[in-house]
Amino acid sequence: MVPLMEWVNIILQGALLGGLYAMFAAGLSLIFGVMRLVNIAHGDLIVLAAYLSLLATDAFGLGPMTSLLVVVPLMAVIGYTLQRGILNQTLGPDLLPPLLVTFGLSIIIQNGLLELFTADSRRLQAGAVEVASLHVADGLSIGVLPLLQFVTAIAVIAVLQLVFYRTALGRAFRATSDDQDVAQLMGLDNRHVFGLAMALSLAVVAIAGIFLAVRTNFDPAIGPARLIFGFEAVIIGGLGSMWGTLAGGIILGVAQAIGAQLDPGWQLLAGHIAFLIILAIKPDGLFPKVQ
């Protein structure tokens, strides 16, 4: 039998990983909630943020965490421009055009990054914090970096929740989400609201990208592989619910960790099964806010 402490360790590490999944998912959830846009390029935008951070650390000698100060606003600007310049043109009653356009965007980003940065496998180096850990008990050490990542995920979700339910901007988001036409009649400029939603989404993407890039290596082609966990976390948590997204990420991370402990081959499968079970029992996710 596996000792109890090992299970505690496995589940805890899975939960910490869930924080990263939640950050992947938060941006997706936000834009789907506001404008029903499924962003296939989300994973590639995460990688783009990682490369921007790499540039910032190389050019200004910043650490990965301080590079957030540059990369987050930059990604937000990219998001707003992208939405106003391209994606708004594709939105309409049909879900397909934005899907296809973001798919194309995904290919363009991947190949653009390949041209600029070559296929080299890169990583952001954060120094000693990468391998630092807190020794909690025998057989239980928590890495400082995964912990930081988890705390950041909670902070990001909390901020998004506040923005959504406590500010005028959040009211605009919710109004357009509920009924675009009526929101426009009330004097909201949907195009601008969508732009802001995408800006916020990509700001979150920037944070997720930097944590991913410190955690492991990245190259221009890895984006799509990271996308699926984000989607699953959104669906598990329920569309439009920020705390649900966090719960979804954690459930996914823990399910994968338990699966891996039984057999490494079941790691991803266990996550997918958890996802399917929840989809079967509660098709709207655990905490749905948007119908």
Next chain:
Amino acid sequence: MADRTNGTRSEHGISRRTLVKAGLGAIAAPAVLRVLPADAQSNVIKIGHVGPRTGPLAGFGEANAFIHEQVRGILSKGLSNGGKTWQVQIISKDSQSSGSRAAEVASELILSDKVNLVVADSTPDTTNPVADQCEVNEVPCITTNCPWQPYFFGRKGDPKKGFTWTYHFFWGLEDVIASFLALWDSAPTNKVVGGLFPNDADGNAWGDPKLGLPPALAKAGYKLHDPGRYQLMNNDFTSQITAFKNIKAEIVTGNMIPPDFATFWSQAAQQGFRPKIVTIGKALLFPSVIESLGARGDGLTSEIWWTPHHPFKSSLTGQSARELTDAYVKATNRPWTQPIGFQHALFEVAIDVLKRAKNLQDPKSILEAITTTKYNSIVGPVQWTGQPVKNVTKTPLVAGQWQRQANGKYDLVITTNKPAPEIPVGGKLKLLS
């Protein structure tokens, strides 16, 4: 492609498509004009090349442009065969790191470009579909840069019969095992090994309980613990790390992709797992990966296919291995990588074959030249003698360690040459902890 998109914008005076077509034509025209002198039509011989230039395998194809440039330079005066001078045209196509795309472009090369010889490199995803197309269409084909078992058995090759049109040079799994064992034998450990094998072609072959590492390691007195196949792009190696800690593994081995190894290696440190030797196939080939690991790249070990220290010369350019990598570094400002030698050797062998073929217009004659190859390339001798199987010949494989030099740069040092004594050893293995 452009023709297939619907014409909703045709109301414009000049549609975008027309503009794009015209533009592409203008870009493509000089290339066509350069390679097709009208009077030399009959004296043109074409080599088709398939390799990954974009996608996840792009690192393997990185040196393509450099090698093609080099070979085109040498061939600019033509190639003499049978008292005639032939223009040699190299048509290279991108596999986009996808097997189906590789098959598609190979068939284009054969059917529309009507190439006389096909060459391809880099992983089973490129070599296998390309070789299959050539076998079906009866076009001679030479490939490299893929261990021979996935190449041969992956194509359902029968060792008794073999293939007719397709030939391959590289090393095999048995060489990896021999060089890993030689590497580990050179330092004192408790001989307990943790295995990390993903659920992909390489991972399954390496971890195979009959043909892979497990029986060979057991025979050599090593205790291998294999927790099972994990999925690629894994985000969490806690269960493997816990298992390795429990059995007190001092060696970690496996076949991984760089992101998976980086995840494992940070988590191992965070969770207090400190092995003495870490020998991983595939992930640790490229200097960029080692650089990306920072100080934690120091001391990692890997199989070595080829380095500037290898004692071979190109019979095509006369360059030594060192001279070739120096030329590459100078031309591209990038660090040398192991595939460069094999990409150069691929064209060396192809040109040697074309020089010796009795009748360049006849595919059978080119094939005969391939089977009678006896060539000293920059990666070692290439000669198909029927060993290990009819269509495969092996190049030497050694193992070594990434060691940080005084200037902070990493150098790949050959620490064991037991499987291939002709390759000089560059230093001693240092333990990680």
